Amino acid sequence: MKHTHETHFTTSRRGFIGGAAATVFALSAAPAGALGLSTASVAGSRSGSGVATGWMRVLYDVVMAEGLTPPGAARFYHYTTVAMYEAAAPAVGTYRSLGGQLTGLGTLPRPHGPIDPTIAVSDAVALVAKGLLPATSTASLSRIEQHATAVKTSRAARNSRTADTSRAFGTAVANSLLAWIATDGYREAAELAYVPPTGPALWRSTPPNFGTAIDPYWSLVRPAILSSSDEVEPAPPVPFSAEVGSPFWEEAMATYRQSSVNTPDQIAIARFWTDNPRLSGLPSGHWFLVVADLADGDLTLSLDETLEGFVRLGVALHDSFLNCWTWKYRYNLIRPVSYVRDHIDPAWNTLVNTPQFPEYTSGHSVASGAAEIVLTSLFGSFAFTDNTGAPRNLAPRTFTSFGDAAREAANSRLYGGIHYPMGIENGVMQGRTIGHLVDHRLQTRKNPVR
Numbered sequence: 001m002k003h004t005h006e007t008h009f010t011t012s013r014r015g016f017i018g019g020a021a022a023t024v025f026a027l028s029a030a031p032a033g034a035l036g037l038s039t040a041s042v043a044g045s046r047s048g049s050g051v052a053t054g055w056m057r058v059l060y061d062v063v064m065a066e067g068l069t070p071p072g073a074a075r076f077y078h079y080t081t082v083a084m085y086e087a088a089a090p091a092v093g094t095y096r097s098l099g100g101q102l103t104g105l106g107t108l109p110r111p112h113g114p115i116d117p118t119i120a121v122s123d124a125v126a127l128v129a130k131g132l133l134p135a136t137s138t139a140s141l142s143r144i145e146q147h148a149t150a151v152k153t154s155r156a157a158r159n160s161r162t163a164d165t166s167r168a169f170g171t172a173v174a175n176s177l178l179a180w181i182a183t184d185g186y187r188e189a190a191e192l193a194y195v196p197p198t199g200p201a202l203w204r205s206t207p208p209n210f211g212t213a214i215d216p217y218w219s220l221v222r223p224a225i226l227s228s229s230d231e232v233e234p235a236p237p238v239p240f241s242a243e244v245g246s247p248f249w250e251e252a253m254a255t256y257r258q259s260s261v262n263t264p265d266q267i268a269i270a271r272f273w274t275d276n277p278r279l280s281g282l283p284s285g286h287w288f289l290v291v292a293d294l295a296d297g298d299l300t301l302s303l304d305e306t307l308e309g310f311v312r313l314g315v316a317l318h319d320s321f322l323n324c325w326t327w328k329y330r331y332n333l334i335r336p337v338s339y340v341r342d343h344i345d346p347a348w349n350t351l352v353n354t355p356q357f358p359e360y361t362s363g364h365s366v367a368s369g370a371a372e373i374v375l376t377s378l379f380g381s382f383a384f385t386d387n388t389g390a391p392r393n394l395a396p397r398t399f400t401s402f403g404d405a406a407r408e409a410a411n412s413r414l415y416g417g418i419h420y421p422m423g424i425e426n427g428v429m430q431g432r433t434i435g436h437l438v439d440h441r442l443q444t445r446k447n448p449v450r
Contacts, residue, residue, distance in 0.1 A: 060281035123170030352416030361427035369431025
């Protein structure tokens with residue numbers, strides 16, 4: 001059954017952490033500064049989140065260095081966060097494994113004795129991350145190995161038997177996950193040749209890059225919790241027309257006019273949310289860094305809370321980009337820059353370079369809508385500051401809620417000139433529907449609060 005509307009499940013689960021779970025992680029987490037890693041890696045020392053957030057920042061850098069595509073990055077974060085979550089789950093009595101919940105994932109290994117979650121998490125995520133990269137990615141593989149070694153060294157003084165059990169368990173989890181990952185359809189989708197269909201309403205390669213279509217067969221990749229890649233169906237775009245004054249022409253004019261009235265703040269917003277390949281860890285990574293910064297800072301999350309947030313966000317973003325890409329290539333709709341140059345202004349340029357895939361719907365909008373729902377449900381609604389643009393010398397931005405941030409991320413694509421309003425507005429609704437489905441279907445607690 002396809003979902004074309006939102007189903008509302010909005011109960012916040014923040015704070016539902018059992019005393020036993022808190023004790024396990026309090027005993028096993030490294031004390032402040034003990035990891036001996038970079039400042040960013042141990043910033044969570046107040047809360048115990050440091051091993052998870054440290055790894056997330058490494059994964060973000062790997063995604064950036066590898067130049068992964070938006071769906072490819074979401075897939076990478078999804079699998080690596082599942083690895084971290086499953087490696088820690090047995091140490092938390094209230095956690096429920098995702099085996100039997102995620103599509104195609106069976107029962108996962110259990111540890112043979114007490115584990116140190118820091119060691120198990122680090123070994124599992126390192127092996128899965130390396131398994132997702134080609135052998136030619138020597139710099140990224142080395143970065144992952146160096147971080148894993150640093151974590152291992154920081155735990156060297158721990159009980160050797162527990163350390164051995166933890167490493168064996170982390171390795172077993174990773175091997176099980178890698179076998180599952182190998183069957184997700186990614187390789188088959190990547191090997192198919194694609195010739196874009198032609199027509200006045202259809203997508204064609206766009207200036208200034210004029211590249212080939214990105215991930216045209218991504219719909220063949222396995223979903224996490226959606227029943228199919230097209231389960232959530234966005235409202236259809238208005239019918240194509242080149243006639244002046246038609247609904248489609250008005251959509252294009254809205255984007256075109258916006259480019260001439262952008263305020264300095266709107267220009268800053270467009271640049272803040274670009275999250276382009278090789279310059280960032282992609283849109284998914286942006287949301288993961290927001291959670292990592294909150295875990296280390298304002299929310300002072302425990303390790304288990306951080307991992308739960310990561311894995312739920314990872315599922316939502318993977319299925320969001322999968323669903324979005326499915327409909328992008330099904331509608332194959334012309335981008336604003338092509339339409340405007342054909343019918344309105346042949347010399348028009350956009351503020352943000354148009355990426356090489358079809359218009360409808362907006363990936364930023366779908367992903368941000370899903371992230372808004374999942375994160376608000378888990379952590380609640382509160383103001384926060386997003387500092388993820390600092391490495392690109394972009395000023396921080398403050399939001400009243402995850403929903404406020406999601407709306408700005410979506411609107412950034414209008415300010416940048418790369419989406420019609422309908423692709424943005426309907427994309428947000430599409431993403432929110434996916435977020436509600438994740439919130440309802442994915443059980444990370446044995447006794448969930450609803």
